[in-house]
Amino acid sequence: MAVFAFIVVVVYAVHVYVSRLFRGFRGLQTQREIDRLVSQSRAIRSLYESYKSRSKGPRKRELVHELMSAAKSGDVVLLKDLVDHGVDADGKRGIGGRTALMRASENGHLGAVEFLVGCGAQVNAKGGRMGRSALLGACGRGHSLVAKALLDHRADVNSKDNWGLSSLALAAVGGYTDLVELLLGSGADPNARDNDGKTPLMLVVPHYSAIPYRAIIQMLVERGADVNISDLSGKTVLDISNGANLSDLTMLLRSYGAESGRRYEEPRTAPPVTRMEKYYFVLDCRPSDSDEEVKRRYHALVKAYHPDAIQGKGLPADFVTYATHKFQEINEAFQGITRYRQGQRE
Numbered sequence: 189m190a191v192f193a194f195i196v197v198v199v200y201a202v203h204v205y206v207s208r209l210f211r212g213f214r215g216l217q218t219q220r221e222i223d224r225l226v227s228q229s230r231a232i233r234s235l236y237e238s239y240k241s242r243s244k245g246p247r248k249r250e251l252v253h254e255l256m257s258a259a260k261s262g263d264v265v266l267l268k269d270l271v272d273h274g275v276d277a278d279g280k281r282g283i284g285g286r287t288a289l290m291r292a293s294e295n296g297h298l299g300a301v302e303f304l305v306g307c308g309a310q311v312n313a314k315g316g317r318m319g320r321s322a323l324l325g326a327c328g329r330g331h332s333l334v335a336k337a338l339l340d341h342r343a344d345v346n347s348k349d350n351w352g353l354s355s356l357a358l359a360a361v362g363g364y365t366d367l368v369e370l371l372l373g374s375g376a377d378p379n380a381r382d383n384d385g386k387t388p389l390m391l392v393v394p395h396y397s398a399i400p401y402r403a404i405i406q407m408l409v410e411r412g413a414d415v416n417i418s419d420l421s422g423k424t425v426l427d428i429s430n431g432a433n434l435s436d437l438t439m440l441l442r443s444y445g446a447e448s449g450r451r452y453e454e455p456r457t458a459p460p461v462t463r464m465e466k467y468y469f470v471l472d473c474r475p476s477d478s479d480e481e482v483k484r485r486y487h488a489l490v491k492a493y494h495p496d497a498i499q500g501k502g503l504p505a506d507f508v509t510y511a512t513h514k515f516q517e518i519n520e521a522f523q524g525i526t527r528y529r530q531g532q533r534e
Contacts, residue, residue, distance in 0.1 A: 255279040259288035259304065262297030267304065277307035286315040287322070294325030298333050311343045319350035327355040327371070330364040335371070345376045352382035360388040360408065363400040368407055378413040385420035389413040393428045396437045405437075415446035424448060435492035439511055448472050464528060467521035479529065486522040493518060 255275050258266040267288070271277055279288040289309040292300035301322070305311060314321050323343040326334040335355070339345060348354050356376040359367040372378065379387050389408045395401040409415065418424050423431075426446040429438045468475060473485045493515040 251275050252279045255288050256286075256291055259291040259297070259300055260295055262292065262295065262300045264299045264303050267300060271307050277304050277309040278313065285313075287313055289313070289322045290315060290320070290325050293322035293331065293334050293338065294329050296326070296329060296331040296334055298331075298337060301334050301337055305337070305341050311338060311341050312347060314347070314349075317350075321347050323347065323355050324349055324353075324358060327364075327367060328358040328362065330359070330362050330367060332364065332367045332370055335359075335367060339370075339374050345371060345374045346380060348380070348382075352384075354380040354382075354388070356380065357382060357388040357391055360392045360404050361395075363395070363398065363404070365400050365403050365407070368404050372407065372411045378408050378411050379417060381417075381419075385418070387413065387417055387419075387425075389415070390417075390419060390423075390425050390428055393425050393434070393437065394432050396429070396432075396434050405440075409444055415441055415444050430488070438492050439514075442514070463524065467524045467528075470517050470521040471525070482522070482525060486518065489518045490515070 251270065251273075252275065255267065255270050256279055257263075258270065259279075277288065287309060289301065289304045289311070290313075292304060311323075312321055314324075320328070321343065323335060323338045323345070324347060326338060345356075346354055354376065356368065356371045356378065357380065359371055378389070381387055382391075389405065392401050392404055392408075396405065415425055424446065426438065426441050426448050429441055430448070464475075471482060471485045471489065473482050477485075493511045495512055495515060
């Protein structure tokens with residue numbers, strides 16, 4: 189019994205000793221953190237006072253550098269200390285006058301963004317080599333929460349960078365589905381063109397094989413994206429899809445009414461009215477095309493719309509029905525053109 193009591197006393201003594209040691213360590217860590225913040229605040233105050241008095245000490249650019257670094261890392265405490273000491277919340281510096289808000293936005297620091305906007309930072313200012321605003325920077329990196337905060341503070345949803353890319357185009361190319369939905373709901377133009385005349389829909393078509401882009405394409409079309417706009421080279425989304433050999437996307441785009449830009453190289457005075465005009469229209473070729481060109485177009489369309497190929501793709505029933513009807517039209521058109529040309533030669 190005495191041995192048991194001795195063991196209990198020893199265990200209790202060790203527990204008390206370890207607890208006091210741990211509390212002392214925690215106190216030491218807390219004190220170190222306080223000392224760091226005090227030291228940092230004093231250093232900032234010294235920087236600002238030296239700039240204000242125009243002495244030989246550090247100048248304004250060093251304070252701005254601190255502001256930009258704090259924005260990049262999302263250090264709201266340091267940002268507040270700098271702004272409290274008179275540093276401009278925009279803090280423009282570097283190539284093209286990038287601001288602290290741009291840095292915080294592109295790095296996804298929501299707290300820093302909210303603080304800087306609250307301090308009067310310009311939401312729609314542009315800067316940097318690409319001439320992007322805070323919203324464009326956030327959309328390019330997929331930061332949907334930051335983008336929503338900026339939109340709530342009246343950021344221009346249709347602003348473009350030096351390449352003509354809009355926030356919607358950047359979000360769409362990045363595959364950020366939730367961000368695309370947010371921007372469209374905030375009034376983003378689905379037909380905004382970049383410097384090459386390409387719309388967001390044109391930019392995402394080559395990435396169709398990846399799952400997020402399929403949802404984005406459907407979202408853009410349902411929200412008003414024009415499937416028949418041509419870029420500066422005369423290509424439509426259908427031409428881009430054909431060029432990338434995306435047969436299932438080609439079928440989907442045709443179901444939305446997409447047409448090839450080739451049809452507009454020789455403008456028609458009226459829609460096709462004769463049977464032969466309709467045949468050429470279905471095969472997306474012209475009477476002046478050679479037999480080889482007509483056959484090439486025919487085989488490409490048959491490959492895209494063949495029922496056996498469609499059944500294995502898991503597409504909706506509406507698309508399967510559409511493809512079956514289109515396949516019949518393609519065969520009828522090719523046979524009609526072939527008979528007509530053979531008759532002319534006889």
